[in-house]
Structures are given as C-alpha cells and as structure tokens.
Amino acid sequence: MINWDDYRVLLAIQRSTSLRAAAKSLGVNHSTVQRRCTTINQKYASKLIEQTGASYRLSELGLALSETAEKLESLILEDERLYAASQIELAGEIKLSLPPPFLQFLLLDDINGFRREHPGIKLTVQSSFKLADLNLSEAHVVIRVSNHPAEHLVGHRLFPIGVNYYANQDYLNNTARRDLQWITAQVGPEHNAWIADSPYPEAPCHLSIDDITARHQAAASGHGMIRGANYIASHFPDLVPLHKASDTPFQDVWVLTHPDFIGLPRIKRLIQALVSALKQKRQVIEGNI
Structure with a gap:
C-alpha cells in the first residue's frame, strides 16, 4: 500500500467499534467510509477489510498492514510536533x-x-x-x-x-x-x-x-x-x-x-x-x- 488515505481507513476500522465511529474519527460520513472500504478491497489482491452483517473488521493481512500504518502515523505526528515547535512567535x-x-x-x-x-x-x-x-x-x-x-x-x-x-x-x-x-x-x-x-x-x-x-x-x-x-x-x-x-x-x-x-x-x-x-x-x- 502506498496511499496514506488507505492506511488511515485501516487504522480507523481497527480502532473503532462501529463504522459510524470510524467515520467520525476520519471526519467523513458513514457512507463515505463504506465506499472507501469497498474501493480498498477492490484495489488489492486480498481483502483487507471484512464485513459481517453491519460489522467491519480487518482481515489478517489488513491487521499486518495496520502495523505499518501505525508506524507511518507516528512519523507524521512527530513531523507535525517538530513543525509546531519551530514556530517561535x-x-x-x-x-x-x-x-x-x-x-x-x-x-x-x-x-x-x-x-x-x-x-x-x-x-x-x-x-x-x-x-x-x-x-x-x-x-x-x-x-x-x-x-x-x-x-x-x-x-x-x-x-x-x-x-x-x-x-x-x-x-x-x-x-x-x-x-x-x-x-x-x-x-x-x-x-x-x-x-x-x-x-x-x-x-x-x-x-x-x-x-x-x-x-x-x-x-x-x-x-x-x-x-x-x-x-x-x-x-x-x-x-x-x-x-x-x-x-x-x-x-x-x-x-x-x-x-x-x-x-x-x-x-x-x-x-x-x-x-x-x-x-x-x-x-x-x-x-x-
């Protein structure tokens, strides 16, 4: 995966108890996250997000990729903190x-x-x-x-x-x-x-x-x-x-x-x-x- 937005969706699904909660954490609506999940699964050879009824969870591969997502998130947040700290006014x-x-x-x-x-x-x-x-x-x-x-x-x-x-x-x-x-x-x-x-x-x-x-x-x-x-x-x-x-x-x-x-x-x-x-x-x- 090279798309940070896809990683963000994986993290939101992993950390949330429902699709609505995931949507709230991403700042989008419920239907947008639903479409993003479908698109992600279509982009990759194996399903990353599995649906059981109204419930969404990460597949084994999705969980593995979410670890990479967490590392990327940590680096991005560190960059943001350092940038904020550089503003001296x-x-x-x-x-x-x-x-x-x-x-x-x-x-x-x-x-x-x-x-x-x-x-x-x-x-x-x-x-x-x-x-x-x-x-x-x-x-x-x-x-x-x-x-x-x-x-x-x-x-x-x-x-x-x-x-x-x-x-x-x-x-x-x-x-x-x-x-x-x-x-x-x-x-x-x-x-x-x-x-x-x-x-x-x-x-x-x-x-x-x-x-x-x-x-x-x-x-x-x-x-x-x-x-x-x-x-x-x-x-x-x-x-x-x-x-x-x-x-x-x-x-x-x-x-x-x-x-x-x-x-x-x-x-x-x-x-x-x-x-x-x-x-x-x-x-x-x-x-x-």
Whole structure:
C-alpha cells in the first residue's frame, strides 16, 4: 500500500467499534467510509477489510498492514510536533486539556484572561476526564491529577488536592446515624475502601453518581454524604465537613506538555500562566493538609 488515505481507513476500522465511529474519527460520513472500504478491497489482491452483517473488521493481512500504518502515523505526528515547535512567535494554536471541575471552579477566569492578553494565540480548551494523548497531538498542554503521570511528559508537579467528608448540615441533624448513607462514584467495596476511614464506616452506599460535580450537588441537596474535593465543596455553601473529619491529600496536580513542545514560547507562556494561577489557589485546593 502506498496511499496514506488507505492506511488511515485501516487504522480507523481497527480502532473503532462501529463504522459510524470510524467515520467520525476520519471526519467523513458513514457512507463515505463504506465506499472507501469497498474501493480498498477492490484495489488489492486480498481483502483487507471484512464485513459481517453491519460489522467491519480487518482481515489478517489488513491487521499486518495496520502495523505499518501505525508506524507511518507516528512519523507524521512527530513531523507535525517538530513543525509546531519551530514556530517561535507568541501566536498559533494551543490545545489545552483539563478536568471539567478545574475549568468550572478554578481556572475559567484565568484562561479567559490569558486569551485576552495573547490575542494571537488560538486557544482551544478540552474540558474532559478523558486523558488526551499528547503523542497523538490531541492536546499541547494538559492538567492532570495523578500520582504517576506518563514519565516522558515534562512540566510542573504542584501540590496535592485535599479531600474531606462532606454532607448537608440539615441532613446530618435530621438523620439518625443508622440511616446515614454515602454517595459514591462507583458501587462496590473495592472502589470505596476509603469509607472504612471515615467518621461513618458502617454507613452503606445507596447512590452512585459518576459525575464529581453532581455528587457534590447531591450531597449539598441533602441526599447523602460524600468524599469530596475541597476546592469543589467550597462552592457549595450547604456542604459542611463531617464531625472530626480532617482534610487529607488525594493526588498531585500536574501541568504537563510533550518534550517536543516545551521549547515553544506560546506553550511556555500558557504553562507559566496556569502554574501561577493554580499556586494562587493553593489554599482552596489543598485545604488544611
């Protein structure tokens, strides 16, 4: 195969769970990918893409060629990163990826201030818990909460997020101890070992909410107790720490980029701005650790 577009189709089929997902990753519609698959199979002596009902998958030969495609993709992305790093002006694109609560509760004003200060920089903010892949240039700068980020990334390790146990005061006052219940991210003791160290280790989990902000809202509304982040809980006046509960460290905050981007002035400037803004908010993020 010598056509990069054909390789891209193979990679999209390999990495996607459906033809529609493959089409989305390629930025085309479903019928276009269908036609491309047919054309690829007609161009080569052996079928590279097999269809079973509505499902598409790579043949054995297609899988072998997809390995070549991944190597080519890696080289192309490396070229793109190096080209971006060669642009020395404080202008151009920056893709920033960070967890939604960091944008909502900590950095929205600071990011907007950075945008106003640097009108030549086109800043795209990806607010998601999905980890952007810097090797694939899905982002140029990321804020991560982790004790073990990818070792090849470079940047700043700041300080840990402080967590505590919270509930609505009326809920605590009006609920018998035997009726107190936890709101957690996932159900199951393997996910909630921290309950054993809480002021109410005997209380069960009756509600699971995967969205961290919604958990805080549910607790503030009197639906149960949570282990919450101090910087989020501070935005909910109805949340109070449980009696005899103290702030404890959770995981560290990092501001990171790919080594190919660290020399780029606009990337440096954004990292400096984010680090400065987060350090100014250290007390609300850490609490009284």
